[in-house]
Amino acid sequence: MSLATVHSRALDGLAAAPVTVEVHLANGLPSFTVVGLADTEVKEARERVRAALQNSGLSFPTNKRITVNLAPADLPKEGGRFDLPMALGLLAANGQIDAAGLARLECAGELSLAGELRPVRGALAMALALRQDGAQRELLLPEASAAEAALVDGLVVRQARHLLDVVAALQPEGEALSRAAALPRERQAGLPDLADIKGQAAPKRALEIAAAGNHSLLMVGPPGTGKSMLAQRLAGLLPPLDDEAALESAAVLSLAGQFDIARWGQRPVRAPHHSASSVALVGGGSPPRPGEISLAQHGVLFLDELPEFPRAALEALREPLETGRILISRAARQAEFPARFQLVAAMNPCPCGHLGNPLRACRCTPDQVSRYQGRLSGPFLDRIDLLIEVPVIPPRELQDLAPGEPSVTVAARVAAARERAVGRQGVANAQLQAQDLATHAALEPAAKALLERSAERLGWSARSFHRVLRVARTVADLGGAETIGAAHVAEAIQLRRGLPGAVGAAP
Numbered sequence: 430m431s432l433a434t435v436h437s438r439a440l441d442g443l444a445a446a447p448v449t450v451e452v453h454l455a456n457g458l459p460s461f462t463v464v465g466l467a468d469t470e471v472k473e474a475r476e477r478v479r480a481a482l483q484n485s486g487l488s489f490p491t492n493k494r495i496t497v498n499l500a501p502a503d504l505p506k507e508g509g510r511f512d513l514p515m516a517l518g519l520l521a522a523n524g525q526i527d528a529a530g531l532a533r534l535e536c537a538g539e540l541s542l543a544g545e546l547r548p549v550r551g552a553l554a555m556a557l558a559l560r561q562d563g564a565q566r567e568l569l570l571p572e573a574s575a576a577e578a579a580l581v582d583g584l585v586v587r588q589a590r591h592l593l594d595v596v597a598a599l600q601p602e603g604e605a606l607s608r609a610a611a612l613p614r615e616r617q618a619g620l621p622d623l624a625d626i627k628g629q630a631a632p633k634r635a636l637e638i639a640a641a642g643n644h645s646l647l648m649v650g651p652p653g654t655g656k657s658m659l660a661q662r663l664a665g666l667l668p669p670l671d672d673e674a675a676l677e678s679a680a681v682l683s684l685a686g687q688f689d690i691a692r693w694g695q696r697p698v699r700a701p702h703h704s705a706s707s708v709a710l711v712g713g714g715s716p717p718r719p720g721e722i723s724l725a726q727h728g729v730l731f732l733d734e735l736p737e738f739p740r741a742a743l744e745a746l747r748e749p750l751e752t753g754r755i756l757i758s759r760a761a762r763q764a765e766f767p768a769r770f771q772l773v774a775a776m777n778p779c780p781c782g783h784l785g786n787p788l789r790a791c792r793c794t795p796d797q798v799s800r801y802q803g804r805l806s807g808p809f810l811d812r813i814d815l816l817i818e819v820p821v822i823p824p825r826e827l828q829d830l831a832p833g834e835p836s837v838t839v840a841a842r843v844a845a846a847r848e849r850a851v852g853r854q855g856v857a858n859a860q861l862q863a864q865d866l867a868t869h870a871a872l873e874p875a876a877k878a879l880l881e882r883s884a885e886r887l888g889w890s891a892r893s894f895h896r897v898l899r900v901a902r903t904v905a906d907l908g909g910a911e912t913i914g915a916a917h918v919a920e921a922i923q924l925r926r927g928l929p930g931a932v933g934a935a936p
Contacts, residue, residue, distance in 0.1 A: 431453060431454040431455065431522055432451065432452070432453050432454075432522060433451075433452045433517075433518045433519075433521035433522040433528050433531065434449060434450070434451050434452075434518070434528075434531070434532075435449075435450040435452070435514040435515075435517050435518045435521070435531050435534075435536065436448075436449060436450070436514075436531075436532075436534065436535045436536070436566060437449075437450055437510065437511060437514040437535060437536060437537050438510075438535060438537065438555045438558060438559075439499075439504055439505070439506045439507075439510075440507070440508070440510075440550070440551045440554060440684065440716075441504065441505075441762075441764065442717060442757075442763075442764030442765055442766060443554055443680060443681065443684060443719075443764075443765070443766055443767065444554070444558060445551060445554045445555045445557070445558035445559075446501075446504055446558075447535075447558075447562070448499055448500065448501075448504065448506065448511075449498075449499075449500045450497065450498075450499055450511060450514040450515060450518050451497070451498040451499075451500065451518070452495070452496075452497050452515065452518030452519055452521070452522045453495070453496045453497075453498075453522065454490055454493040454494070454495060454519075454522045454523065455493065455494045455496070456493070456494065457493075457494035458494060459491060459492055459493065459494065460494050460495065461475045461479070461495045461497075462494075462495065462496050462497065463475060463497045463499070463515075464496065464497070464498050464499070464502070465497075465498050465499030465500060465501075465502050465504075465506060466499070466502055466503060466504060466505050466506060467499055467506045467511075468505065468506065468507045470507055470508055470509055471499070471506050471507065471508070471509075471511055473509075474509065474511055474512045474515055474540075477509070477512050477539075477540045477541075477542065478512055478515050478516045478519065478540060480542040481512075481516060481540040481541065481542060481543065481544040481592055482516060482519065482520075482544075482592075484542060484543050484544055485543070485544035485591070485592050485593050485596075486593075487520065487525060487592075487593075487596065488523060488525060489519070490519070490522075490523050495519065497515055497518065499511065505716060505761075505762070507716055508539075508549060508550060509539030509540075509547070509549065510537040510538065510539065510549040510550075510551075511537070512538060512539050512540040513536050513537060513538035513539075513540060513546065513569075513592070513595070514536055514537065516540060516592060517531060517536065517595065517599070518531075520596065525596070526596055526599040526600065527599050527600065527601055530598075530599045531599070533566055533567055534566055534567055534568075534569050534587075535555070535559060535566045535567070535568050535569065536568070536569035536570070536595075537549050537552075537555060537569075537570060537574075538569075538570060538571045538574070538589075539571075540592060544591055544592040544593060545590065545591050545592075546571035546572070546589055546590060546591060546592065546595075547571055547573075548570075548571050548572075548573035548574040549570070549571065549574050550683065550684060550685070550686045551680075551683055551684045552570055552574035552575070552577040552578045552683055553577050553578060553580065553581065553676065553679055553680040553683040553684075553688070554680050554683065554684055555568065555570075555578065556568060556577075556578035556579075556580075556581040556584055556586065557581055557676065557680060559584060560581055560582075560583055560584055564583055564584050564585075567584075567585040567586070567587055568584055568585070568586045568587065569586075569587045569588075569589065569595065569606065570586065570587070570588060570589075570609075571588070571589065571590070572588045572589065572590050572609075575587070575588035575609035576588075576609055576611075576612060576690050577679070577683055577688060577690060578609065579609040579610055579611040579612075580611045580612075580676065580679065580693060581676065585608060586608065586609040587605070587606040587607070587608060587609070588606060588607055588608075588609040589606050594606060612690055612693060620662070620664060620665035620836070621658070621661050621662050621665065621836075622662070622665065622835055622836045623636075623662045623665065623666070623833060623834060623835060623836040623839055624832045624833050624834065624835040624836070625658070625662075625832070626655055626658055626659065626662070626833060627822075627827055627830035627831070627832060627833065628822045628826075628827065628830045628833075629654075629655055629659070629819065629820075629822070629833075630833075631817065632648060632655070632659055632817055632819050633659070633833060633834075633839075635648075635815050635817045635924055636659055636662070636663060636666065637666065637839050637842065637843060637907070638815065638900065638903050638904060638907065638924065639663065639771070639773070639814070639815055640663060640666035640667055640839075640840075640843045641842070641843045641846035641847060641850075641858075641903050641906060641907055642814075642846075642850070642857055642858035642859050642899065642900065642902070642903030642906070643771055643857035643858070643859040643860065644771075644814035644815055644858070644859045644899070644900060644903065645750065645771065645772040645773070645774075645812070645813050645814045645815065645859070646663075646772070646773045646774070646813070646814065646815040646816075646817070647735065647773075647774045647775075647776070647810075647813045647815065647816045647817070648660070648773075648774070648775045648776075648817055648818075648819050649775075649776055649777075649778050649816070649817070649818050649819065649928060649929060650775075650777070650778065650785075650818055650819030650820065650821070651777065651778070651782050651783050651784070651785065651786040651789075651821055652777060652782045652783075653821075654819040654820065654821055654822070655819060656733075656775035656819050657733055657775060659819070660729075660731045660733070660773045660775060661698075661731070662836060663729050663731075663771070663773055664696050664698050664728070664729050665836040665840065666836055666839055666840045666843050667696055667729075667771075667840075667843070668840070668843065668844045668847055669694065670694055670695070670696060670727055674727045675693065675694045675727075677726055677727060677767060678696070678697055678726045678727045678728060679693060681719050681723050681724055681726050681766065681767065682697065682724060684718075684719055685718060685719055685724060687724065696727060696728040696729065697724060697725050697726070697727070697728035697729070698725070698728055698729045698731065699721045699724055699725040699728065699729070699730050699731070699770075700730075700731040700732075700733065701721045701732070703732070703733065703734045703735075703737035703738045704737075705721065705738065705739075705742060706739060706742060707739065707741045707742040707744075707745045708720065709721060709742075710722055710742050710745060710746065711723075711742075711745045711746070711749065711755050711757070711768075712755060712757050712764075712766055713757055715759065715761075716762070716764070717757040717759065717762070717763075717764035717766075719766045720755070720766075722746065722749050722755060722768040722770050723755060723766040723767060723768050725768075725770035725771075726767050726768065726769055726770060727769060727770075728770060728771070729770070729771050729773055730770045730771065730772050730773070731773050731774070731775075732772070732773075732774040732775075733774075733775050734775070734776060734777075735774040735775065735776040735805065736776055736777075736801055736802070736804040736805060740804060740806075743805065743806070743809055744806065744808075744809060746772070746809070746812075747808060747809055747812060749768040749770075750772065750812045751812065752768075753767065753768055753769040753860070754766065754767055754768055754769075755768045769860075772813075774813075776805075778798070778802075778818075778928065778929045779791055779793040779797065779798045779801055779802075780793050780797055780798075780801050781793050784798060784929055785818070785820075785821075785929050786821050787821060787823075788821055788823060802928045805928075810928075811890055811892050811893055812892070812896075814859065814896050814899065814900055814925070815900065815924045815925065816924070816925055816926055816927070816928070817924055817926065818926065818929060842907060843907075846903065846906040846907045847906075849906045849909075850902075850903070850906050853869055854868075854869045858870075858899045858900075858902045858903045858906070859899060861899055861902070863895055866895060866898055866899070869902070870898050870899065870901070870902040870913060871912050871913065872898075872901075872912070872913050872918070873912055873913065873914050873915065875914070875915040876901070876913050876914050876915045876917065876918040879915050879918050879919065879922075880894070880897065880898065880901070880918050880922075883897075883918075883922050884897075893925070896925070897918075897921045897922060897925055898913075898921075900921040900924060900925070901913045901917045901918045901920070901921035902917075904917040904920050904921055905917045
């Protein structure tokens with residue numbers, strides 16, 4: 430047989446489109462041509478496949494004109510995932526393996542020069558796409574990638590370490606390759622405990638509310654007040670991911686080659702440096718890759734020293750904060766990635782950091798404070814649910830303070846509030862749509878009057894009004910209340926203070 434067909438998949442954003450690898454052997458001048466909009470990595474597979482076959486003791490058709498077509502031709506192909514399909518297609522076209530056995534498989538894998546199979550990116554995306562298409566074939570992957578794909582229920586995932594293992598299994602009397610088994614979830618251990626932070630009752634309360642409602646949070650305060658410590662403890666307050674959310678999070682990490690099977694089911698925590706560009710945060714490149722906001726899917730994105738981030742990078746977060754997704758458009762193609770993350774940010778109130786510090790005088794002028802805080806635009810701050818100040822605690826007072834509540838106690842209250850919200854409306858309070866607020870966030874008359882007066886006095890936009898209402902709904906859920914009272918609204922208003930002004934700054 431001089432023509433063989435092998436099934437595989439190419440990554441297209443978070444999707445995995447089916448690709449047919451057609452291998453044809455013909456008489457003529459010896460050559461090895463790869464067509465089908467293949468990038469450099471794919472075309473380099475010619476040398477890897479040639480060496481892998483020869484070093485594995487298999488016959489390579491050196492006297493044939495070899496043509497490999499990756500269909501559809503208008504879909505870009507990248508990476509080393511097509512090494513294994515090309516090698517199997519060559520062997521089938523050359524009569525060394527049973528071509529009929531390839532019809533029931535979809536495969537991907539990079540080959541070493543010795544024929545060993547190396548893992549590929551996006552194994553979970555391939556498995557999810559195969560399940561969505563009906564799981565009519567078995568999935569064949571390198572051992573490390575097969576462990577990821579086996580997390581998807583309803584699929585048969587085969588694993589192999591070497592090309593020779595696959596060749597032996599595809600012989601007429603060959604034994605089937607071993608089936609990959611999904612690893613059980615491991616309990617997330619070693620997370621920082623909230624009890625380590627002494628004092629700071631108000632910021633801890635804000636952190637609890639943020640965790641219960643999935644709200645975004647910005648903490649402002651002088652250096653050393655515990656802003657970063659508070660942010661690092663948010664993940665320990667969040668409830669475990671359900672299976673579908675865990676798969677969505679793991680699929681994005683697998684697409685970037687950063688998924689660790691030992692952290693399966695755990696919420697990701699991303700903390701990019703403030704020098705990160707807008708592409709690093711929201712994604713981009715060619716082909717488009719997910720950015721930090723997508724890698725933090727169903728997890729926490731912590732931005733420390735918030736005003737130090739490039740203005741364009743912060744402005745690029747505005748739409749994902751609202752929609753929970755990011756659409757990256759380029760001249761040739763588009764890619765959509767999920768971006769349902771929980772934003773936690775920290776910043777100093779001024780360039781020197783000591784505005785409002787009772788222990789140290791601020792040396793910034795009002796103009797310097799204004800310019801520093803002006804790095805955060807009004808539309809960006811409008812999308813932050815909670816904006817709080819973290820005060821300075823003098824060291825002599827700090828030593829006498831007792832440890833606070835442990836994370837496990839606070840997490841129990843958070844889990845109960847989240848269950849109450851999801852049972853009522855199907856989503857966390859932060860994702861509650863504006864048209865549903867009247868139904869699920871009913872206000873008592875006194876609470877409604879207080880909220881309306883505050884919105885008028887503080888000049889809130891409609892977005893700010895709705896965000897305070899969602900926070901009040903979360904406060905009520907933590908208290909077990911069916912309706913939102915005046916006390917709930919008052920606390921929500923206190924948790925949305927503006928940035929501290931330049932009062933007390935040095936002239």
